[in-house]
Amino acid sequence: MSVTDKQVATLTAQLAGRMDEYKRLYAELDPEEVGHGYSALVGAAAAIAVDRRFVKDDEIADRREVIDYVAELRSRSAEAAKDLEPVVAEQLILHNLGKGDISNFDARILFPTQIIVLAGLVADEQYGEAELTSFIQTARQVADHWIANDQ
Template identity: 45%
Template sequence: MPVLAEQLATLRAQLAGQVDEHRRLLHRLDPEQAKLGYAALVAAAFVVAVERRFRQGKHAANDAQVIDFVASVREKDDDSAEIVNPKVAESMILTLLGRGSVDTIGENTMFEHQIMLLAALIGQAQFDESELDAFMAEAASLANQILE
């Protein structure tokens, strides 16, 4: 099953900072479809965002750059500091860069961290509307590959 338009709209609203619209759309998602499609979309978007932020060609960011990014996310507000576990967040990013492991991280914890880190990555990228659309298209394409 491919990623649905409703799932794309929901994540796009969140990443665009449209809090009320995101909440409205999130509550309308079918819970069973969201477990697969929306979760795959969030995971794919996280991968794309990490690759864009931390990899330049064959060169990947070093551990200190990842640690600094996670620290900046946690410093953003009290909720971020409470939700984002630095070891988990760093492991998730480093795994995508080929230097970590997420074997001991639970599914729910992984999803929560993906959402928080993804929002921070997109916020720092400061996409305009067309850049966000291109990002969402790339994430949807990857998510659809995951779901095949």
């Protein structure tokens, strides 16, 4: 199994802010698709976005920079402040940087945290349509590689 075009379209719609389209496409995904291909795509996209934001010239950001970013992300809206658990978000980012531990967190909290962090990082980049498409295609390649190696 690999990432499907529908999963790519779903994440693209979400990250582009086309929420009605995103909700419709997400509702069409079956639970197995969400739990496997789509979650791999989201994870790959989040890992790439974290690297792009927190690794500059082979220098990995320190814990303070991650904490400050999560605080700023939570300050963007009341919804983000309510939905984004700071310790989970910080550990998720640090884990992607090889510095954090997410083993104590349940997937039911990690997945929505990945989505919020990913959406924030992508919004910060202000991608145009072509850049967003390229970003998601790169994430798809990484996710497909992860899936192939997981089987």
